[in-house]
Amino acid sequence: MKRLSLLTLLLGLVAATSHAAEPTIGDFLYTLGTGPMAANEIVQLDASAVSNLQTTKDLAVAIGSLGNASAKDGFGIAFTPGRSQFESMAVSLARYADKQEPLARIWGNTTFSYAQNKLAEGGVDYERSAWAVNVSFYMHTDQDPIVAARNAVVRETGTCAPVLVRMFNSQHAVLTTGKTLKELMRLSENDEMPLEVIEWLSAQAKGQNKAPPSSVAALLPQLANQLPKLIDAQKSGAIKLEDSAKLASDLNACADKARTDAKKRWNASQATFVLAEGRIKPTSGADAKRLSLGTHAAVAIALGQGDNGLFNLTLRRVYKELDLDTLTTTPAYKNTTVAAARYTYGQPGRDTYALAEISNVKQGTNTVSNLAFKQALGIDHKLAAGFWLEFRYGRARTSDGSKLENKALINIKFSPESTLDKKN
Amino acid sequence: MVRLADPRGADGGCTMEIKFVDVNKNRVLTTKGPQVDFEFEDKGQANVVMTLSLDDGTQFSYPTGGGKKSVQGTTLAPRVYLGALTIVAMELKTFGKTFKSQVKIGGKVLATASGSVPAGADTDQSTEVFQLRVQ
Numbered sequence: 172m173k174r175l176s177l178l179t180l181l182l183g184l185v186a187a188t189s190h191a192a193e194p195t196i197g198d199f200l201y202t203l204g205t206g207p208m209a210a211n212e213i214v215q216l217d218a219s220a221v222s223n224l225q226t227t228k229d230l231a232v233a234i235g236s237l238g239n240a241s242a243k244d245g246f247g248i249a250f251t252p253g254r255s256q257f258e259s260m261a262v263s264l265a266r267y268a269d270k271q272e273p274l275a276r277i278w279g280n281t282t283f284s285y286a287q288n289k290l291a292e293g294g295v296d297y298e299r300s301a302w303a304v305n306v307s308f309y310m311h312t313d314q315d316p317i318v319a320a321r322n323a324v325v326r327e328t329g330t331c332a333p334v335l336v337r338m339f340n341s342q343h344a345v346l347t348t349g350k351t352l353k354e355l356m357r358l359s360e361n362d363e364m365p366l367e368v369i370e371w372l373s374a375q376a377k378g379q380n381k382a383p384p385s386s387v388a389a390l391l392p393q394l395a396n397q398l399p400k401l402i403d404a405q406k407s408g409a410i411k412l413e414d415s416a417k418l419a420s421d422l423n424a425c426a427d428k429a430r431t432d433a434k435k436r437w438n439a440s441q442a443t444f445v446l447a448e449g450r451i452k453p454t455s456g457a458d459a460k461r462l463s464l465g466t467h468a469a470v471a472i473a474l475g476q477g478d479n480g481l482f483n484l485t486l487r488r489v490y491k492e493l494d495l496d497t498l499t500t501t502p503a504y505k506n507t508t509v510a511a512a513r514y515t516y517g518q519p520g521r522d523t524y525a526l527a528e529i530s531n532v533k534q535g536t537n538t539v540s541n542l543a544f545k546q547a548l549g550i551d552h553k554l555a556a557g558f559w560l561e562f563r564y565g566r567a568r569t570s571d572g573s574k575l576e577n578k579a580l581i582n583i584k585f586s587p588e589s590t591l592d593k594k595n
Numbered sequence: 596m597v598r599l600a601d602p603r604g605a606d607g608g609c610t611m612e613i614k615f616v617d618v619n620k621n622r623v624l625t626t627k628g629p630q631v632d633f634e635f636e637d638k639g640q641a642n643v644v645m646t647l648s649l650d651d652g653t654q655f656s657y658p659t660g661g662g663k664k665s666v667q668g669t670t671l672a673p674r675v676y677l678g679a680l681t682i683v684a685m686e687l688k689t690f691g692k693t694f695k696s697q698v699k700i701g702g703k704v705l706a707t708a709s710g711s712v713p714a715g716a717d718t719d720q721s722t723e724v725f726q727l728r729v730q
Contacts, residue, residue, distance in 0.1 A: 254640065254690055256711075263638045264690065265663040272663075279690070317690050324644045325660040335646065335656055342648040342679035345724060349677045350650045360674040361728075363621040369724050376679060376722040415681070416609065419720040423685040426642055430688070 206445070206469055206487050210286035211247040213301035213449035213464055221247035221286065224255065245288030245299075253279035268318045276315070280308040289454075293499035296454045299464060303447035310440040310474075316433040323429035324422065331425035337413055338422070344412035345376045351397045355390045377415055437517060438475035445469040451493065462502055465492030483513040515551075522553035528565075545575060559584045610713050611694075611721040613682060617703040621726060626701030628729040629670045634699040636664035640691020641684040641712055645698065649727065650677040676727040680705070683720040686712040694719070700727060 207213045211221050252260035253267075253275070266275040287300040309315040313322065323329045349372045353364055367384035374381035383391060433439075449464025469487040476482060489507040497503040513528035529546045547565025554560055564579045618624045635657035637643040645657040651671075659665040684694035692712040698705045705725065712719045 256691070256693065261640060261691070261693075263663070263695075264640050264642060264687065265637055265658070267690070268658075269661075269663055317687060320642050320685075320687060321658060322660065324642065325658055326656040328660060335644070338644075338646050338681055338683075339648055339654050339656075342646060342681060342722070343652075345679055345722075346648060346650040346677050349724060353677070363619075363623050363675055363726055363728070364677070366621045369622050369726065372677075372724040373722065376681075376724060415720060415722055416718075419683045419685070419718040422644060422683055423642075423718045426685055427688075 206489065207301075207303065207447050207467055208305050208307075208443075208445055209247075209249060209282070210284040210301040210303040210447060210449075211245075211288075213303070213447060213467070214245060214247075214286045214288040214299040215290075216245040216247050216286045216288040220245055221249050221284070224248055224250040245286065247284060247286030249282055249284040251280070251282045253281060264317070264321060268312065268315075268321045270312050273312075276312065277306060277308055279317075281306045290451065290495075292495070295499065297451050297498070298454050299449060299451045301447060301449035301464065303445060303467075305443070305445050307443040308441065310442055314433060314436060314439040314475075316430040319433035320426040320430040323426045330429055331422055334418065334422045334425055337411070338418050340411045341413045341415070341418065342376070345372055348372065348375065348394075352387065352390060352394060355393050355397075356386065375412070436475075437519070438478070438481035438515075439473070440475045441473045443469070443471040451498070462493050462498075463491045463504065466490045478519055479516055481515045481517070483511075483515070485509065485511050524551045525549075526551065544578070554583070557585055609716075609719050609721060611682060611684065611708055611710060611719040613680060613706050613708045613721050613723045615706050615723070615725060617705065618725065622724075623675065623726040623728050624700055624703055624705050625728040625730060626703060628673055630668060631671050631701050631729060632666055632668045632699075634664060634666045634702075635697075636699075637694060637696045639684070639694035639696070639709070640687065641694045642687045643694050643696055644681075644683045644685070645696060646681045647698065648679045671727075671729045673729050676729065678725050678727050679722060680725060681720065681722040682708050683718060684710075684712050685718050686716070 209218075209221070211218060253262040255261055262275045262279040266272050267279045269275065282305045284303045284305070285301070287298060290297040290299055309318075312318050323331045324335070326332055326335045329335075349364070349368075352368065352372075353362075356364070356368075358364065365384075365386060368387055371381055371383050371387055382388075387394075445467060447467040449467075450461045451464050452461040453459040467487075467489050469485070471485045472483070474482045474484075487507070487509040489505075491504045491506065494503045494505060509531065511528060511530035513526055515524050515526040517524040526549050527547070528544065528549070530544060544563060544565040544567045547563045547567075549561065549563040549565075551562075552560045561582045561584055562580070563582075565577070566575045567578045568574075569576050615622055615624075633647060633655050635645050635647075635655070637645075637657070643657070647655045649671075653669055653671070653676075655665075655667050655669075657665045659667070680698060682694070682696050684692070684696075686692040693709075694711070695707075695709040697707045706723070708721065710719070
């Protein structure tokens with residue numbers, strides 16, 4: 172309730188300080204994102220309409236939809252070859268986690284996407300299409316949640332070592348039973364046990380109720396006499412046959428916890444590169460021309476500084492982006508270049524962050540991107556998952572573009588993802 | 596009963612099959628000692644764990660943290676050992692769920708397992724007992 176009241180008050184503040192003729196507060200609050208991360212964002216297609224290609228069947232369906240202008244709704248595809256089931260392109264987890272193979276990790280985080288969508292403007296139907304290549308990866312191998320899940324199951328250093336010890340104990344229980352049987356069968360240590368006994372022991376290890384072969388059945392009473400010794404060992408914890416599926420489940424839960432814990436690290440060092448291009452053209456008309464929705468190129472780097480600091484750097488260039496308001500008249504294009512840097516200080520487990528940021532806002536250039544702060548200090552407070560209260564104070568361009576002035580702004584932002592894409 | 600703990604009575608729908616390769620009819624792999632190398636490798640996208648035990652207390656596990664494959668050695672006296680091999684494949688969310696595992700002892704292929712974690716399951720696993728003759 173307290174949060175809701177605060178939220179209502181702040182929303183009121185935001186509304187009170189906004190004017191229709193003025194830029195919105197959101198325009199001033201500079202985002203360090205890369206802009207469009209995938210093709211569907213350029214053609215304004217909801218992410219739920221994007222199919223993630225994994226198998227040859229997915230690919231066949233996608234090819235069937237390509238270029239289908241009669242499709243009522245838009246569609247999109249995304250393909251991360253390194254994570255697909257196409258063996259020739261896929262990256263194994265072992266290679267992905269190998270520090271000596273950074274290219275394998277980069278390939279495992281490279282996504283190609285394509286999307287197309289309709290737009291009705293001025294009584295004319297248009298078809299928009301776009302493609303994008305996105306490479307987004309953790310710069311330190313150990314901070315990657317996928318690698319963290321694998322490192323967790325390393326016996327010597329991983330957090331799941333106790334489960335591995337239980338697995339070894341379970342194997343030891345089966346082998347002790349087998350060794351006892353071998354003695355009862357009066358086989359020497361150089362003798363082989365028959366396959367039927369080996370298979371019966373395997374069934375025991377797997378929890379299968381397999382009838383013992385005759386050679387074992389005859390010895391079961393004697394084997395039972397040996398049980399007290401085994402049970403003593405079981406009580407001491409040195410030997411314990413456990414449900415193998417339960418052990419696998421526990422191991423998986425432990426590895427998954429390591430993965431989600433790694434995802435929670437707020438200042439992991441990451442790099443993102445995006446290259447994308449969009450087009451638009453009328454769906455009918457022989458002389459219909461394709462117009463550019465822009466060529467987008469972006470680089471975003473996040474560098475963690477110990478536990479408390481994060482340095483962000485974003486460079487973004489949009490070339491020849493069509494102003495959709497001019498679509499039905501004389502098409503007008505704009506070019507945008509954005510460079511920004513931010514340092515954020517925070518403490519693990521706390522929801523409040525202090526930050527300082529600068530951008531390349533040019534005095535006198537009247538574009539939306541130049542409404543951002545030139546320099547600012549600020550505080551971000553996480554109200555709830557993906558819900559942020561932002562405060563900024565700094566130098567920003569005046570609305571007429573004639574000079575710089577001091578501004579203080581407060582905003583509430585819904586941001587389900589961090590500034591950098593985390594697909595892991 | 597021989598069992599030391601309550602079994603589930605089934606494999607829980609697991610589909611993994613560990614196939615033995617360079618073994619004789621009694622599932623015995625023969626190698627030269629006393630120095631014996633154990634090599635583990637998986638080329639799939641699932642998070643794969645392998646544990647191997649011998650009846651003398653020797654234990655190896657995969658992964659070991661470095662490199663694509665893990666080679667671990669030990670010294671074994673000549674005799675026939677009982678061994679147990681467990682392979683667990685865990686689906687790694689957005690990364691993948693395939694496994695293509697191989698275990699070699701002394702350069703010979705003891706066993707392989709390949710496939711995918713079944714749809715609707717988080718893990719697939721199997722354990723098999725084998726014998727190792729060290730000459």
